[in-house]
Amino acid sequence: MYYRPMRKFKLPKSVNICGKTYKVKAFKDSTKLDPESNRFLRGLCLPKNQEIRIHTEVEPEDMLDTFLHEIIHAIFFEMLGLSETIPENQKEVFTSDFATVLADTLVRNLLMQP
Numbered sequence: 001m002y003y004r005p006m007r008k009f010k011l012p013k014s015v016n017i018c019g020k021t022y023k024v025k026a027f028k029d030s031t032k033l034d035p036e037s038n039r040f041l042r043g044l045c046l047p048k049n050q051e052i053r054i055h056t057e058v059e060p061e062d063m064l065d066t067f068l069h070e071i072i073h074a075i076f077f078e079m080l081g082l083s084e085t086i087p088e089n090q091k092e093v094f095t096s097d098f099a100t101v102l103a104d105t106l107v108r109n110l111l112m113q114p
């Protein structure tokens with residue numbers, strides 16, 4: 001999907017979502033993102049803790065895509081009502097598609113190039 005490959009994508013230490021500071025934590029081991037489930041995860045958003053966890057041992061484009069995916073989850077949570085009116089499976093599909101298109105737009109327009 002990307003026409004210009006990224007050389008790197010540097011995760012910030014935190015990100016402001018709707019006026020709230022979410023900590024951004026990097027994980028090399030994808031099974032450590034959610035210790036309770038032991039699943040392989042690319043990212044996880046914990047809006048009640050204001051925390052986003054990202055698996056970093058992936059290509060830069062994939063990390064950007066995942067980071068935007070988790071930001072969109074956080075925005076949904078902060079936009080009260082929207083997160084509760086959309087069924088979980090629809091929210092996941094929308095979030096994934098939207099994150100991928102947004103990442104592609106940012107990369108194509110050189111907004112995310114190092």
Ligand SMILES: [Zn+2]
Binds near residue numbers: 069092095
């Ligand atoms: Zn998701």
